[in-house]
Amino acid sequence: MRTSLVITHAVVITMDGSRPLIDDGAVAVSGNRIVDVDRTDDLLARHDPTDMLDAQGAVLLPGLINTHIHSLASVIRGSADDIPMDLWLTAYLKPAQRILTSDEAYLFSALTYAEAVKSGTTCCLDMDGYSRRRADAAIAIGVRTILAPSVSDRTEMAFESYEENEQLIVERNGHINQLAKVWFGIEYLPNSTPALYERVRKGAAKYSVGIHTHAGDSNEVRHALQTYGKSTVELYADWGILGANVVLAHCINLTEKEIDLLGRTGTHVAHCPQANMKLAMGIAPIPELMQAGVNVSLGTDGSAEGSSIDMLETMKFAAHLHKVSKLDPTALGASQILEMATLNGARALGMERELGSIEIGKKADMILMNLDQLRYAPRRDKHLPSLLSRIVYAGHSDDIQTAIIDGQVVMRDRVLLTIDEEQLMRTAEEQFSKFATRLREVSPYRGTFI
Numbered sequence: 001m002r003t004s005l006v007i008t009h010a011v012v013i014t015m016d017g018s019r020p021l022i023d024d025g026a027v028a029v030s031g032n033r034i035v036d037v038d039r040t041d042d043l044l045a046r047h048d049p050t051d052m053l054d055a056q057g058a059v060l061l062p063g064l065i066n067t068h069i070h071s072l073a074s075v076i077r078g079s080a081d082d083i084p085m086d087l088w089l090t091a092y093l094k095p096a097q098r099i100l101t102s103d104e105a106y107l108f109s110a111l112t113y114a115e116a117v118k119s120g121t122t123c124c125l126d127m128d129g130y131s132r133r134r135a136d137a138a139i140a141i142g143v144r145t146i147l148a149p150s151v152s153d154r155t156e157m158a159f160e161s162y163e164e165n166e167q168l169i170v171e172r173n174g175h176i177n178q179l180a181k182v183w184f185g186i187e188y189l190p191n192s193t194p195a196l197y198e199r200v201r202k203g204a205a206k207y208s209v210g211i212h213t214h215a216g217d218s219n220e221v222r223h224a225l226q227t228y229g230k231s232t233v234e235l236y237a238d239w240g241i242l243g244a245n246v247v248l249a250h251c252i253n254l255t256e257k258e259i260d261l262l263g264r265t266g267t268h269v270a271h272c273p274q275a276n277m278k279l280a281m282g283i284a285p286i287p288e289l290m291q292a293g294v295n296v297s298l299g300t301d302g303s304a305e306g307s308s309i310d311m312l313e314t315m316k317f318a319a320h321l322h323k324v325s326k327l328d329p330t331a332l333g334a335s336q337i338l339e340m341a342t343l344n345g346a347r348a349l350g351m352e353r354e355l356g357s358i359e360i361g362k363k364a365d366m367i368l369m370n371l372d373q374l375r376y377a378p379r380r381d382k383h384l385p386s387l388l389s390r391i392v393y394a395g396h397s398d399d400i401q402t403a404i405i406d407g408q409v410v411m412r413d414r415v416l417l418t419i420d421e422e423q424l425m426r427t428a429e430e431q432f433s434k435f436a437t438r439l440r441e442v443s444p445y446r447g448t449f450i
């Protein structure tokens with residue numbers, strides 16, 4: 001069979017229950033789809049590929065799926081940490097969002113997407129402004145993205161409108177390049193009215209797209225209780241904003257009733273342990289959500305919030321956070337964590353038939369990880385639990401060698417093939433100096449942080 005790419009001699013962790021581990025395995029790709037998965041000798045007898053990639057014993061995994069990120073946040077990463085969250089939002093994040101230009105949005109989202117691919121992410125659910133420019137950047141880098149605009153209908157807030165979100169869905173979801181698709185996004189309950197939720201609910205049904213929003217941080221729950229007399233998830237239930245096409249980020253402060261509501265409605269949760277810990281937001285009841293049947297995926301939040309968009313770090317933080325919070329090392333295991341970062345992410349995006357595992361017929365989104373390093377020694381390739389433990393608890397993203405997205409090799413041997421990484425960093429440095437000068441002028445706390 002004529003195929004475009006065959007990856008050979010890999011330890012394949014498929015995340016496919018029927019054949020979870022293939023030692024000396026191979027995967028054949030035709031176009032953007034996986035067309036064969038088998039042992040290398042058997043598979044090569046059936047294929048005549050245009051391109052061969054010898055994994056030399058590296059581990060081949062499904063690409064990691066980040067279900068909550070803000071790609072523009074890289075513009076202020078590391079500039080205002082270790083301060084109270086209210087101050088960070090009002091003095092820094094909001095002024096930064098107001099002055100960011102369209103060209104800066106392209107540049108800093110490209111920076112984020114490049115970093116994401118280098119740390120093993122092949123697909124992300126990205127909530128932010130300047131969605132057209134983010135789509136351009138995602139396609140330029142070659143990362144699969146679902147864009148959720150940060151929509152708000154309170155006029156004093158500088159985000160995209162419902163009309164812009166709808167227009168973008170019409171334009172992009174029929175676009176020839178399907179790498180960047182669009183959902184409805186609502187930024188934050190305190191910045192929106194019930195009328196917006198109603199329009200989004202109807203719009204999502206009309207266009208058969210998902211809805212992404214934040215839920216359950218303490219400020220927002222306080223606002224919900226004071227304004228509407230109900231907590232957020234109960235409110236969303238009343239407004240019809242729960243269901244299998246909805247991904248809620250964070251979900252930290254939930255009542256038992258709300259956990260039950262999320263489970264019964266099939267609503268997905270994007271758990272962001274690193275940002276939740278760094279901003280002292282609290283501990284999401286993840287074991288309880290899973291117990292209630294909720295599909296929990298993993299997100300990093302923006303790189304201003306958590307400082308890192310590294311999904312391997314997020315995987316480790318998720319495991320450790322719930323082990324220590326429950327004082328129970330069995331609270332979340334390595335196998336569950338990798339499922340959250342792959343299969344559960346695919347489910348959250350409604351793409352479980354397309355993504356999340358290495359199976360015939362799925363999209364070719366995969367990463368190669370080199371475990372031939374001191375930090376993984378001694379290796380035990382034929383023992384799946386031991387491999388998963390090494391990846392989740394000892395894994396380092398510098399060991400992600402190669403990333404294949406939609407059948408294209410986007411990174412090979414740590415080199416991004418779609419963009420000049422050095423040039424991208426230099427341009428971002430130059431642009432940041434100009435941006436910081438403008439930010440100092442508008443921030444009420446100018447000079448304090450930057």
Ligand SMILES: [Zn+2]
Binds near residue numbers: 068214
């Ligand atoms: Zn967020």
